[in-house]
Amino acid sequence: MGTETAGPEARQPVMADVAKLAGVSHQTVSRVLNGAPHVRPGTRDRVLAAIRELDYRPNSAARALVTRRSQTLGVVSFESTLYGPASMLDGIERAARSAGYFVSVASLRALDSRSVQEAVDRLRDQGVEGVVVVAPQTSAVSAVAKLSSSVPVVAVGSGARSSIPTVTVDNRSGAEAATRQLLDLGHRTVHHLAGPPGWLESQDRQEGWRLALAAAGARVPAVVVGDWSARSGYEAGQRISRLDDVTAVFCANDHMALGLLRALHETGRPVPGDLSVVGFDDIPEAAYFIPPLTTVRQDFGELGRRALELLVAELGGTGHPVTRVQIAPELVLRRSTGPARRG
Amino acid sequence: MGTETAGPEARQPVMADVAKLAGVSHQTVSRVLNGAPHVRPGTRDRVLAAIRELDYRPNSAARALVTRRSQTLGVVSFESTLYGPASMLDGIERAARSAGYFVSVASLRALDSRSVQEAVDRLRDQGVEGVVVVAPQTSAVSAVAKLSSSVPVVAVGSGARSSIPTVTVDNRSGAEAATRQLLDLGHRTVHHLAGPPGWLESQDRQEGWRLALAAAGARVPAVVVGDWSARSGYEAGQRISRLDDVTAVFCANDHMALGLLRALHETGRPVPGDLSVVGFDDIPEAAYFIPPLTTVRQDFGELGRRALELLVAELGGTGHPVTRVQIAPELVLRRSTGPARRG
DNA sequence: AGGGAGATTGTTAGCGCTCACATTCGAAGC
DNA sequence: GCTTCGAATGTGAGCGCTAACAATCTCCCT
Numbered sequence: 029m030g031t032e033t034a035g036p037e038a039r040q041p042v043m044a045d046v047a048k049l050a051g052v053s054h055q056t057v058s059r060v061l062n063g064a065p066h067v068r069p070g071t072r073d074r075v076l077a078a079i080r081e082l083d084y085r086p087n088s089a090a091r092a093l094v095t096r097r098s099q100t101l102g103v104v105s106f107e108s109t110l111y112g113p114a115s116m117l118d119g120i121e122r123a124a125r126s127a128g129y130f131v132s133v134a135s136l137r138a139l140d141s142r143s144v145q146e147a148v149d150r151l152r153d154q155g156v157e158g159v160v161v162v163a164p165q166t167s168a169v170s171a172v173a174k175l176s177s178s179v180p181v182v183a184v185g186s187g188a189r190s191s192i193p194t195v196t197v198d199n200r201s202g203a204e205a206a207t208r209q210l211l212d213l214g215h216r217t218v219h220h221l222a223g224p225p226g227w228l229e230s231q232d233r234q235e236g237w238r239l240a241l242a243a244a245g246a247r248v249p250a251v252v253v254g255d256w257s258a259r260s261g262y263e264a265g266q267r268i269s270r271l272d273d274v275t276a277v278f279c280a281n282d283h284m285a286l287g288l289l290r291a292l293h294e295t296g297r298p299v300p301g302d303l304s305v306v307g308f309d310d311i312p313e314a315a316y317f318i319p320p321l322t323t324v325r326q327d328f329g330e331l332g333r334r335a336l337e338l339l340v341a342e343l344g345g346t347g348h349p350v351t352r353v354q355i356a357p358e359l360v361l362r363r364s365t366g367p368a369r370r371g
Numbered sequence: 372m373g374t375e376t377a378g379p380e381a382r383q384p385v386m387a388d389v390a391k392l393a394g395v396s397h398q399t400v401s402r403v404l405n406g407a408p409h410v411r412p413g414t415r416d417r418v419l420a421a422i423r424e425l426d427y428r429p430n431s432a433a434r435a436l437v438t439r440r441s442q443t444l445g446v447v448s449f450e451s452t453l454y455g456p457a458s459m460l461d462g463i464e465r466a467a468r469s470a471g472y473f474v475s476v477a478s479l480r481a482l483d484s485r486s487v488q489e490a491v492d493r494l495r496d497q498g499v500e501g502v503v504v505v506a507p508q509t510s511a512v513s514a515v516a517k518l519s520s521s522v523p524v525v526a527v528g529s530g531a532r533s534s535i536p537t538v539t540v541d542n543r544s545g546a547e548a549a550t551r552q553l554l555d556l557g558h559r560t561v562h563h564l565a566g567p568p569g570w571l572e573s574q575d576r577q578e579g580w581r582l583a584l585a586a587a588g589a590r591v592p593a594v595v596v597g598d599w600s601a602r603s604g605y606e607a608g609q610r611i612s613r614l615d616d617v618t619a620v621f622c623a624n625d626h627m628a629l630g631l632l633r634a635l636h637e638t639g640r641p642v643p644g645d646l647s648v649v650g651f652d653d654i655p656e657a658a659y660f661i662p663p664l665t666t667v668r669q670d671f672g673e674l675g676r677r678a679l680e681l682l683v684a685e686l687g688g689t690g691h692p693v694t695r696v697q698i699a700p701e702l703v704l705r706r707s708t709g710p711a712r713r714g
Numbered sequence: 715a716g717g718g719a720g721a722t723t724g725t726t727a728g729c730g731c732t733c734a735c736a737t738t739c740g741a742a743g744c
Numbered sequence: 745g746c747t748t749c750g751a752a753t754g755t756g757a758g759c760g761c762t763a764a765c766a767a768t769c770t771c772c773c774t
Contacts, residue, residue: 042730053754058732066752088498089441090730092432094759100475100497108464109672114457121451121478130497132443132475135464154443154473155431258659287659316601316630318661329452385760396724401762409722433760437729 041082050078061086092155101129101339102151104144104172105162106136110256111311112328116162116185119332127340132156136163139226141171148172152179158339160184160332164228180342184335185229185328193342193351195335199229199308202324202357203236206278206306208244209322209359214368215276215304217246221264221288223280224255233280233308254280258287265291275303275368282307282314285321289364293318300366310360320362331355384425393421404429435498444472444682445494447487447515448505449479453599454654455671459505459528462675470683475499479506482569484514491515495522501682503527503675507571523685527678528572528671536685536694538678542572542651545667545700546579549621549649551587552665552702557711558619558647560589564607564631566623567598576623576651597623601630608634618646618711625650625657628664632707636661643709653703663705674698 047054052071059067060075067075078084092098101124105113117133124131132154134147144163151159158180161172172181172192184195210218220237223230234251241248252268254260261284268274269292279285285307292299299305299319307314310325334353390397395414402410403418410418421427435441444467448456460476467474475497477490487506494502501523504515515524515535527538553561563580566573577594584591595611597603604627611617612635622628628650635642642648642662650657653668677696 044730054731055733055755056753059753062732066750068752071752085496087436087730088496089432089435090759091732092759093430093436093730093761094732096759098432109454109458109461111452111454111457114454115452117476118452118478121476125477125493130475130493131477132473133460133464134468134473135461150468150473153428153431258656262659283656286656290659290661290663293661313601313626313629313656316605316633318633318636320633387760397760398725398762399723402723405762409720411722414722430760433729434762435729436731436760437762439729 040087041084042087043084045082046075046078046084049082050074098155098157099129100132100154100156101336102148102154102156102159103131103133103162104136104147104151104159105133106139106165108133108135108162112185112309112326113162115328116332116335119329120160120162120184120336121332122329123333123336127336129157129340139163139165144171148179148181158182158343160335160339162332165226180339182335182339182342184331193338195331195338195353196355197326197331197357198354199232199357200236200239202308202326202359203233203278203280204240205236205357205359206308206322206324207237207240209361210276210278210304210306210365211240211244211246213276213304213365216368217241217249218276218278219249219268219271219274220251221261221268221277221279221284222251222253223284224253230280237278249274254284256281256283258283258290260284261287262291264288266295268292269295269297276305276365277303278306278308280308282309282311282317282321282323285314285323285364286317289317289319289321299364302369304365304368306365314360315362317364319364322362322365323360324357325360326357327355383430384427385430386427388425389418389421389427392425393417441498441500442472443475443497443499444679445491445497445499445502446474446476446505447479447490447494447502448476449482449508451476451478451505455528455652455669456505458671459675459678462672463503463505463527463679464675465672466676466679470679472500472683482506482508487514491522491524501525501686503678503682505675508569523682525678525682525685527674536681538674538681538696539698540669540674540700541697542575542700543579543582545651545669545702546576546621546623547583548579548700548702549651549665549667550580550583552704553619553621553647553649553708554583554587554589556619556647556708559711560584560592561619561621562592562611562614562617563594564604564611564620564622564627565594565596566627567596573623580621592617597627599624599626601626601633603627604630605634607631609638611635612638612640619648619708620646621649621651623651625652625654625660625664625666628657628666628707629660632660632662632664642707645712647708647711649708657703658705660707662707665705665708666703667700668703669700670698 043054043057046057057075060072103120107113121131134150136143136147161183162185164185182193207218222234252264254264265288285305297303307321307323310323314321314323386397386400389400400418403415446463450456464474477493479486479490504526507528525536550561565577595607597607608631628648640646650664650666653666657664657666
């Protein structure tokens with residue numbers, strides 16, 4: 029064991045142990061650990077050797093106590109099993125690591141402001157230096173806005189209208205592009221299968237759809253509302269397939285589009301022969317739907333990465349005025365869209 | 372500084388501030404905070420009021436330093452954007468919260484043992500009390516086994532053959548059930564689209580498939596290997612569709628099955644009329660594939676929850692001998708399977 | 715009324731680390 | 745040789761909290 033006569037309980041080595049073994053003071057060990065200047069190379073080597081020999085690891089709690097920095101960032105997320113949130117979390121984690129931070133997660137039970145409050149509090153109690161909120165619901169974002177005074181907060185994935193820094197895909201222009209594409213193909217108008225109310229993404233995508241229709245002077249059909257799930261898309265599809273005047277549907281996400289495709293398939297309405305369908309997200313599976321889905325791609329990983337950069341900048345105190353980052357989504361054309369049938 | 376009249380910089384309140392305001396000692400504040408007995412109700416109320424008034428929040432680093440407990444658990448995960456890992460993480464987080472722990476994540480860059488080593492080290496440096504590894508690859512698990520001496524570790528989602536505690540779905544019996552189902556429908560044999568080599572799940576599912584074939588005395592066709600992605604399933608499907616003697620395919624996961632279905636659809640081989648297909652996982656979309664996919668359901672959330680319970684039990688020091696939990700998966704019959712065509 | 719046994723509260727000593735400052739060392743300058 | 749100054753290292757004081765123990769305070773019994 030160590031230099032000593034192996035006490036009964038093998039205590040974790042602390043800085044003083046390393047110091048003694050290396051024949052220096054604990055402060056010198058600290059200097060080596062933190063890369064401080066004015067340490068003679070020979071001394072440094074002896075310290076390093078002692079560290080290795082004892083398999084010493086600095087106590088992060090002690091360091092955090094004195095430096096007042098936990099080196100930890102928090103992520104609040106909702107529905108984190110979905111592809112989007114999961115990818116953002118992944119992007120955040122990778123970016124955080126390379127910025128020297130740990131990442132602690134807190135998922136939301138429900139999507140109300142109390143729940144968000146609770147999650148952020150939990151993270152604060154843990155001592156996180158900042159928080160990224162991956163909860164694109166109106167109520168969540170507004171709840172966060174109130175908290176941002178205590179800890180730096182960045183929201184991601186939603187077109188937050190609040191005062192906090194935000195990283196988001198331009199949902200509106202994505203939806204606009206998708207809708208315009210369908211109109212350009214000759215469809216008289218485009219129906220919309222929207223996401224649940226209260227989600228910023230639902231709102232923005234619906235708005236983009238409306239804008240495109242308005243720009244083309246097209247009729248604005250009644251919106252069908254889903255809940256992001258394939259099931260809800262399927263149910264909506266059953267209803268839609270009964271409507272004769274529908275030739276194009278823009279779905280607020282790919283999962284609902286999947287359900288819609290299945291419903292249309294079952295009711296004998298070929299896509300794109302009879303109807304055209306567009307999704308949103310470009311999940312990895314979208315290219316393998318039947319038929320492959322035309323959709324709007326958003327790079328979730330990038331979104332997470334950018335959010336973290338923003339947060340770190342904010343922590344750095346560099347009075348960054350950049351408080352709203354928007355990433356342009358990209359329309360990906362596949363076989364689920366085609367020219368309007370002769371009506 | 373000390374007791375002065377509101378210094379220029381509003382310092383975060385500490386326990387002593389609360390104590391002074393409540394007219395008690397800091398120790399009494401600590402007692403209230405930790406629910407220790409022997410505090411007069413009136414005193415408790417005054418302390419609580421002072422806490423509220425100052426918006427005091429205990430410093431977790433200080434507490435961790437003295438108690439030697441960080442109240443944090445680590446999760447190591449790979450490919451965390453996939454449905455399975457994401458769901459497990461979610462399950463783990465929820466369970467951790469209700470057990471009073473925070474969760475810190477570390478995702479793997481690559482799936483080799485150095486990378487796992489690195490991730491676990493990172494978490495240890497942060498002072499986690501235990502680690503859940505969601506990395507069902509052979510090399511990852513063996514790497515973890517070596518580390519488990521320093522911090523309690525539990526592996527989840529893989530049929531680990533190592534010495535560390537494990538929570539897993541019984542992949543073998545799930546695959547067996549899927550294969551048997553196809554054989555029972557009259558298929559002479561069942562082809563297998565396997566996951567990538569090196570993954571425990573690939574191996575176990577393949578083994579189950581072999582077992583079922585052997586039990587039925589069926590011919591064992593050459594395995595086609597994919598990489599879990601829909602793309603690889605699609606490519607495999609193109610090859611498979613050229614084979615005339617294939618009537619049933621068991622896919623190692625639902626994503627590959629999706630790609631396979633699409634390839635079969637394109638090459639004009641109806642499912643289940645011409646071929647039957649079974650998947651594995653039962654992702655939420657599987658019921659909306661064309662046709663709806665017969666698959667083996669595993670409850671990822673439950674998996675995560677159980678893993679966390681196991682870890683907490685281990686931490687509790689209750690010399691739990693239960694070191695391997697297996698959860699039975701469930702075959703879900705949908706329309707992608709049917710009787711073998713007349714050969 | 716006096717003497718405990720509890721109940722309630724306070725006091726003291728660190729946890730392992732970094733910060734600020736004191737000290738020592740080494741080589742150059744007169 | 746002795747100062748001088750910067751480089752290299754050491755010393756002491758906490759960070760904010762809990763654990764252990766000491767000191768009081770209650771209340772009830774004899």
